[in-house]
Amino acid sequence: MKYLKLITTLVLTLAVFFVLNTKLGSIPPVGKFLDPVNGVWQNDTGENITGELALDGLTAPVTIHYDEHLIPHIFAENDNDLYFAQGYVTAQHRLWQMEFQTHAAAGRLSEIVGEGAIDYDKRQRRLGMVYGAERALEGMKANTDAMNFLQAYSDGVNAYVNSLDEADIPVEFKLLDYKPEGWSMQKTALLLMYMTKTLASREHDLEYTNALRIFGKENFDKLYPDFFDTTDPVIPKDTDWSFITAEQTAIPASELPLDTIAETLPKPHPNNGSNNWAISAAKSATGNPMLANDPHLTLNLPSIWYVMQLSTPEYSAMGVTLPGALGVISGWNENIAWGVTNATRDLLDWYKIDFKDESRTEYKYGDGYRETTARIEEIKVKGAKTVIDTVLYTHHGPVVYDHNFSGDSELSGYAMKWIGHLGGDCQSPFLNLNRAKNYEDYKNAIKPYVAPAQNFVFASAEGDIALWIQGKFPNKWEGQGKFLMDGSNPDHDWQGFIPQEFNAHTKNPERGFVSSANQHPTDETYPFYVMNDGYDTYRSRVINNFFRSKDKFSKEDFKALQNNTFNLKASELLPYVFEHMDTVELTTEEQEVYDQIRNWDFYNDIDGVAPSIWMNWWPKLYWKVWDEYAAQKDVALDSPFTYRTIEMLTTMPNDEFMDIKETPETETAQDLFVLSFKEAVESLNEWKAENGDYNYQAYKATYVGHLLQGIPAFSRFELPIGGDGNTVNAMSQTHGPSWRMIVELSSPPKALGIYPGGQSGNPGSKYYDNFIDDWAAGKYHSLNFMPSNEANDGIMASQTLTPNN
Amino acid sequence: MKAKLINFIVTIIIALILSQFLPWWSVMVAGFVSSLFFSLKKASVFFVPFLAIFFFWSVFAYVGASQNDFTLSKKIAELLPLGGNEYLLIFVTGVVGGLAAGVAALLGKQLSSLAK
Numbered sequence: 001m002k003y004l005k006l007i008t009t010l011v012l013t014l015a016v017f018f019v020l021n022t023k024l025g026s027i028p029p030v031g032k033f034l035d036p037v038n039g040v041w042q043n044d045t046g047e048n049i050t051g052e053l054a055l056d057g058l059t060a061p062v063t064i065h066y067d068e069h070l071i072p073h074i075f076a077e078n079d080n081d082l083y084f085a086q087g088y089v090t091a092q093h094r095l096w097q098m099e100f101q102t103h104a105a106a107g108r109l110s111e112i113v114g115e116g117a118i119d120y121d122k123r124q125r126r127l128g129m130v131y132g133a134e135r136a137l138e139g140m141k142a143n144t145d146a147m148n149f150l151q152a153y154s155d156g157v158n159a160y161v162n163s164l165d166e167a168d169i170p171v172e173f174k175l176l177d178y179k180p181e182g183w184s185m186q187k188t189a190l191l192l193m194y195m196t197k198t199l200a201s202r203e204h205d206l207e208y209t210n211a212l213r214i215f216g217k218e219n220f221d222k223l224y225p226d227f228f229d230t231t232d233p234v235i236p237k238d239t240d241w242s243f244i245t246a247e248q249t250a251i252p253a254s255e256l257p258l259d260t261i262a263e264t265l266p267k268p269h270p271n272n273g274s275n276n277w278a279i280s281a282a283k284s285a286t287g288n289p290m291l292a293n294d295p296h297l298t299l300n301l302p303s304i305w306y307v308m309q310l311s312t313p314e315y316s317a318m319g320v321t322l323p324g325a326l327g328v329i330s331g332w333n334e335n336i337a338w339g340v341t342n343a344t345r346d347l348l349d350w351y352k353i354d355f356k357d358e359s360r361t362e363y364k365y366g367d368g369y370r371e372t373t374a375r376i377e378e379i380k381v382k383g384a385k386t387v388i389d390t391v392l393y394t395h396h397g398p399v400v401y402d403h404n405f406s407g408d409s410e411l412s413g414y415a416m417k418w419i420g421h422l423g424g425d426c427q428s429p430f431l432n433l434n435r436a437k438n439y440e441d442y443k444n445a446i447k448p449y450v451a452p453a454q455n456f457v458f459a460s461a462e463g464d465i466a467l468w469i470q471g472k473f474p475n476k477w478e479g480q481g482k483f484l485m486d487g488s489n490p491d492h493d494w495q496g497f498i499p500q501e502f503n504a505h506t507k508n509p510e511r512g513f514v515s516s517a518n519q520h521p522t523d524e525t526y527p528f529y530v531m532n533d534g535y536d537t538y539r540s541r542v543i544n545n546f547f548r549s550k551d552k553f554s555k556e557d558f559k560a561l562q563n564n565t566f567n568l569k570a571s572e573l574l575p576y577v578f579e580h581m582d583t584v585e586l587t588t589e590e591q592e593v594y595d596q597i598r599n600w601d602f603y604n605d606i607d608g609v610a611p612s613i614w615m616n617w618w619p620k621l622y623w624k625v626w627d628e629y630a631a632q633k634d635v636a637l638d639s640p641f642t643y644r645t646i647e648m649l650t651t652m653p654n655d656e657f658m659d660i661k662e663t664p665e666t667e668t669a670q671d672l673f674v675l676s677f678k679e680a681v682e683s684l685n686e687w688k689a690e691n692g693d694y695n696y697q698a699y700k701a702t703y704v705g706h707l708l709q710g711i712p713a714f715s716r717f718e719l720p721i722g723g724d725g726n727t728v729n730a731m732s733q734t735h736g737p738s739w740r741m742i743v744e745l746s747s748p749p750k751a752l753g754i755y756p757g758g759q760s761g762n763p764g765s766k767y768y769d770n771f772i773d774d775w776a777a778g779k780y781h782s783l784n785f786m787p788s789n790e791a792n793d794g795i796m797a798s799q800t801l802t803p804n805n
Numbered sequence: 806m807k808a809k810l811i812n813f814i815v816t817i818i819i820a821l822i823l824s825q826f827l828p829w830w831s832v833m834v835a836g837f838v839s840s841l842f843f844s845l846k847k848a849s850v851f852f853v854p855f856l857a858i859f860f861f862w863s864v865f866a867y868v869g870a871s872q873n874d875f876t877l878s879k880k881i882a883e884l885l886p887l888g889g890n891e892y893l894l895i896f897v898t899g900v901v902g903g904l905a906a907g908v909a910a911l912l913g914k915q916l917s918s919l920a921k
Contacts, residue, residue, distance in 0.1 A: 002919055009912040013837075016908045017830060020901060027885075031905055034898040035829035036866035041898070044870040044877035166828065171877065175884075713883035764877025 023177040033174055040174050042167040044764045049092070050797045053163075057084055057155040058803040064089060065795045067784045070759035070767040073309040073318075075789040079145075080152045082312050083326050085801055087156025087183065090306060094323040094761040095161065095180055096170035097302045100707055102187040102324060105194035106130050110381040112176050113709075118381060122389055123265055125377040126405055128398040128421055129197065133189035135423035140189075146428045150185040153326050157183035171763060172708055178382075183324075191324035192427065196420040198268050198297070200452035200471075202533055203348040206261040206414070207638035209484040213258045214632065223640045223657075226532040227524055228647070232544045234343075234455055234469060234516040235504045237523045244502045248528050249477040252491035256483050257352045261414075263406050264636040269298055271725040271735050274341035275539060275562070277515035278459040278467070279547065280508065285554040289745045291459040292558050293330050293339025294737040296730045299704040301714060301769060303757025305329075305739045309786060310434065317434035318785050320739050320755070327430040330741060332751055332785075335437045336460045337743040341516045343453040343469045346531045347419035349480075349494075351396045351487030355411050360402075363394055364488040370395060396487055397421050415487055417494060419472060424450030429470075439464040439507065446470045447500055455516035461745045467514040468505040469521045473498045476529045498528050513547040515540070517728075537643040538568045538726040555752070558742045563729045563778040565604040565722040569642060570614050574600070576650045581673040590681045604696060605722045612699035615724065616687075617680035624672040625649065627660050642726070696722065702733055704756050704772065706763075714763045719756075721776040729778075740780065748787060752780035809853050812843040816857035816906065829905075832858045836906030840913030850914045855907035863899035870895075 020031025033039045049066055060077035062085040067073065072089045076082035091098065103109055107124030109117035140146050161182045169180060212220045274295040281289050297304060305320035310328060319331015330339045355372075356362040362369040372392040379387040392399040394415045402413035425448055432445030433456075442458045446468060449456075453471020458464070474481075474494040485492040504522045506514055519540035521530060546561055547553070578598055586594055593613060600610035623630055625648070626639040648655055653669030660667050660675075667675075688694055697720050706714035723729035723736065730736050739755040756775045760767035774781065784794045791798055816839040823831035836854035845853055870878045870891065878891040887893040 002915070006912075006915040006919060009908075009915045013833070013908050013912045016905055017833060020905055021830065030901055031829045034862075034866075034894075034901050035824075035832075036862050036869060036898060037824040037831075038829060040877065040881055041866045041869050044873045044875065046873055171881075711884060713880040713889075762877075763880050764873060766876060768876075 028175050029177050032177070038165075038167045040171055043171040043174070043762060047760065047765060047767065047797070049799050052800045052802060054802050054804040055088070055159045056804045057152070057159060058801060060803065062801040063789055064799040064801070065786065065791050066797045066799070067794045068796055069307070069771075069781060071307045071309070071783070073311070073784070073786045073795075075311045078312060080148060082310055083149045084152040084156035084159075086308065086310060086321070086326060087153035088160045088801065089156075089308070090321065090323045091157040091160035091183070093759055094302055094306055095157075096172040097707060097761050098157070098183070098187075098191075098324045099180060100172070101194055102190045105133070105190040105197070107377070107379065110379055110387070112178050112382060114382040115384050118379060118387055121379045122377075122387070122405070125379065125389055126391055126398060126400045127197065127201075127265070127416070128391070128393075128418075129190065129193050131375065131393075131398065132193045132196070132418075132420045132423075133186055135421055136189045136192065136426065137185060139423035140425045140427065143425055143428060146425060146431070147185070149326055149431065150188055150427065153188065154183045154185055170761065176708075188325055188427065191322060193420060195322070196426075196452045198452075199272055199342045200344065200347050200419055201268055202270075202344055203346055203350075203481075204638045205348075205350045205481060205484050206264050207636050208482055209256070209258060210261060210632075210635045210637050212483060213260065214635070214637075215628075223644065224532065225644065226530070227520065228537060228643055230537070230541065231520045231523065231535075232541050233520045233522050234467065234540075235506050235522045235526075236509050236511060239504075239506060239522070241525060241527055244527050246475070246499055246502055249475050249480070249495045251477045251479070252489075254486065254489055254491055257486055259352060259484060261401075261484075261636050262634050265400070269735055270534060271296060271730060271732060272298075272342060273344075273518035273536060273539075273730070275515075275517045275543060275728060275730075276339040276341045276455065276457040277513060277543060277547070278337075278457050278465040279553055280465050280512040281463045283512035283547075283551065283553055284744075285552045286744060286746070289459040289461075289463060289465055290553070290555070290558060290743065291332075291337040291339060291457060291465075291745070292562060292740075292742045293341070293457065294562050294740045295330065295340065296736055297738040298735045299738060299756050300707045301704055301716070301757055301763075302707065302761035303738065303755050305755050305757070306759060307753065307755070307783070311786075311789075315435040316785075318751070318783065319741065319753070325430075326427055327434045329430055330739065331434075332743045332745075332749050333434060333436070334748055335462075336433075336442060336458065337745060337749060337751075338433055338436075338442065338459075339457045339741065340454040341457070342518055343455045343471060343516070343521060344518060344533045344535070345453055345471070345473055345521075346476075346481045346533050347451065347453070347471075347474070349417045350484050351394075351415045351417060351492065352484055353394055353396075353399055353413045353415045353487045355413070358410050360392060360410070365395070366488070366490050372399070394487065396493070414484070419451040419453075422450060422472065424448065424472065426450055438462055439466060442466070443468065455521075457514060457516065459743070459745055461747060461749070464508060465514050466505065466507040467516060469503055471503075473503065473528070476531075478529050479531075480529065482531055502528070511548070515543050515547065517543055532641075534641060536726075537641070539728050539730065542566055542568055542728050555742055555744065559752075559778065559780065561728060562737070562740050562742070565724075565727045565729050567602045567604050567611070567614070567724065567727055569646065569726045570600070570618070571602040573646045573649065574602075574614075577673050580653070580670050581677070582670060585674055586678075589685070590678060593681045593684065594677070603722070604724050604727055606695065606697035606720050608696050609694055611696040611722070611724070612694040613680065613684065615696075615699065616684050617677060620679050621649075621672055621676040624660060624676050625657060627662070628657065631661065700724070700733055702731060702736075702776075704769075705734065716769055716772055719772065719776045740775070742780065748785060751783045751785060753783050754780050808843060808845060809849055812839050812845055812849075812853045813857045815839045815843055816854045817861050820858060820861055820906070832862070832902050832906045833909035836908070836910040837913040840910035841917045844914060844917050850910055851907040854910040855903035857903075858906035859899035859903035862902035863895045866895050866898050
């Protein structure tokens with residue numbers, strides 16, 4: 001009996017231990033997690049940053065002052081110490097995010113979240129994300145300074161990781177029950193790949209191939225033009241290109257494969273983009289050049305950005321950094337300011353690969369065959385067996401789609417040629433911008449920059465403004481890469497690159513301002529082929545028209561423009577609709593809603609109901625036009641761009657695409673207006689019955705979600721901010737201005753900045769999301785650009801890192 | 806009564822000391838050890854160490870988090886889900902620690918009675 005009791009209590013004890021020590025489903029290991037000595041309670045603390053720390057790896061003391069926003073101002077004696085400290089300080093506030101984003105880039109999420117992430121990881125491996133990071137590091141090896149800085153940053157992160165007790169590790173590690181693994185140079189390269197994927201992997205090749213096959217060439221050209229009459233390009237229209245001595249690649253005589261592709265990988269967010277602009281001294285109300293930047297991304301907590309000031313005795317730069325990468329990405333120093341928007345181009349192409357036989361060791365190329373190389377991808381999965389995937393590489397790049405992935409034939413596949421796989425040092429250009437003093441320094445800094453291509457806007461205290469569209473761009477033949485190409489035809493390879501000095505750029509243009517908003521880089525006279533990669537057609541025109549509207553501009557004008565919610569898109573369609581739509585058929589209820597949108601001033605403000613009506617109505621109208629696309633269930637297609645759709649609705653109302661194919665009648669644009677409007681009213685009323693009034697704030701329901709599957713408790717919901725994906729204040733439900741910056745090149749420069757988040761990545765910190773309310777309201781924080789290491793009024797804490805002797 | 810008080814205090818002291826070196830299951834060790842040496846009877850075997858650790862964990866949690874206005878605790882209480890009530894989270898924390906200690910104490914009791 002005694003023994004039975006003993007055994008029972010032993011089993012019970014072990015069972016209790018097991019249950020409380022193990023993560024069960026999404027429930028963290030409860031005992032470990034709730035332990036107030038080491039568990040989550042230890043993360044419920046304020047920022048503890050004041051003090052002195054001795055660390056291995058430093059050569060001289062580094063001082064870090066934190067201001068009221070928890071922005072670190074780092075003062076180091078040399079670059080190595082500076083980047084060491086940047087790593088240390090960033091990890092102090094953003095360690096979990098740094099590791100999570102690079103795990104995501106490398107296709108290693110299954111290791112921490114389990115089976116649910118296998119598909120995601122597999123896609124990342126198929127895209128060759130790690131391969132790209134390896135190539136990038138190889139490319140940087142020659143630059144010993146850059147390698148030293150990367151190593152110093154990595155050492156700094158690891159100095160922090162090694163200092164952590166069980167109790168101190170960030171809460172997300174505790175929730176998911178795993179430990180920080182530390183940093184390496186490869187992780188910085190992976191983070192940059194993550195940005196390249198986000199910003200430079202947009203393409204439509206396979207979808208366009210399907211569209212070409214289904215609708216024919218004539219229709220294709222009608223639906224997908226490369227230029228529009230109203231295009232107001234990044235580089236002003238009157239630019240003289242006569243300095244360009246290289247020529248566009250000639251079109252080879254060859255056939256394109258017209259395969260049917262059922263399913264393609266998810267695409268980056270179509271609104272990934274940004275605004276930036278700079279005005280000359282003459283156009284500025286204060287007489288000092290001014291520059292602004294607001295990158296648009298999917299908003300998350302912790303934010304993608306982290307503000308810092310980085311100083312050595314030689315220079316001092318401030319602005320936003322990317323946790324995991326070195327230096328300031330968008331910011332200013334004593335002499336210049338710079339900012340970036342995405343300069344999207346078609347930098348990802350697909351090639352059809354014909355394997356020699358089922359062993360797939362060789363593929364057809366030219367008159368003979370070339371060998372494939374196999375890369376074995378081991379995807380470790382938490383709580384389950386490791387998944388093995390073999391990805392074959394050709395000289396184009398990885399064969400992403402084959403019979404193991406979305407394909408059906410053992411003898412063919414589709415290989416990807418992508419700028420992200422070409423390597424190149426995309427870190428040093430930013431480090432050199434941080435210390436640039438004038439236009440020449442800026443120009444030289446960005447020269448070697450490969451991807452993701454950016455519109456680098458620039459202004460200097462000397463009075464120059466400029467914008468270079470910088471990246472490595474293949475010199476394509478007219479139409480190259482619009483569709484799937486023949487991987488066995490050498491003429492279909494990228495034939496070379498546009499020489500860097502011929503990248504489109506402008507310096508001190510007559511109009512007194514430079515700007516970019518992801519629109520077409522140039523007009524049709526630029527002598528190289530630029531395909532319409534989904535270029536912006538709205539924000540860019542609002543911005544440029546604004547700067548043409550008067551002579552002088554102030555900081556207040558800049559603020560107003562960044563927060564402008566004028567919906568040019570709606571304003572170009574709705575007046576036509578109001579004129580032509582037959583309202584006789586509307587019920588009284590529908591007529592009420594119709595009157596609401598008729599009285600709209602086209603501003604997407606949070607209090608209005610008209611923006612909600614538009615938000616509901618427009619997609620319904622759009623899909624009535626493109627019902628031919630919706631009907632193709634088993635084929636991957638990308639429907640035409642919004643601008644073209646509105647242009648066709650208003651100028652070709654009787655086009656055959658207006659007809660809804662499944663009805664016996666022949667519809668015109670006018671019919672579509674009524675049909676879609678009736679549906680919109682019905683759906684709005686359903687929404688109203690469930691949720692109350694559809695004012696735009698409630699209806700759009702903007703939120704900033706936590707990086708880890710949007711954990712609601714760590715996210716912020718229903719934010720009071722207007723705008724939509726096509727307004728200058730490009731805030732849709734989850735995607736928008738991830739950082740707003742305005743810099744005046746006075747001496748010293750004065751800067752305003754804010755982002756939707758907070759400096760601390762700890763959901764238990766009051767600095768976790770403390771910028772969000774001001775950001776949503778369109779307010780800015782005046783940033784404390786410290787002239788020297790002397791703590792000034794705004795400093796709330798100081799930390800000293802000293803060498804460990 | 807005295808034995809219960811001694812067990813209660815000893816459990817807390819052992820847990821407090823061990824928690825500096827050991828992970829969360831130090832409270833199980835505390836419950837186990839105090840029951841080996843300060844044996845109790847019937848329901849007290851479980852409930853005295855349970856209450857001791859309930860007290861230790863909930864007070865420890867409360868004191869730390871109250872200085873930060875329960876910023877994170879409220880969010881964790883929403884996530885788990887406990888309706889965003891930080892006091893409920895403190896209660897659950899106490900119960901979890903207490904349960905672990907109480908069960909380990911049952912084992913300690915069985916072992917000590919075996920030795921007699």
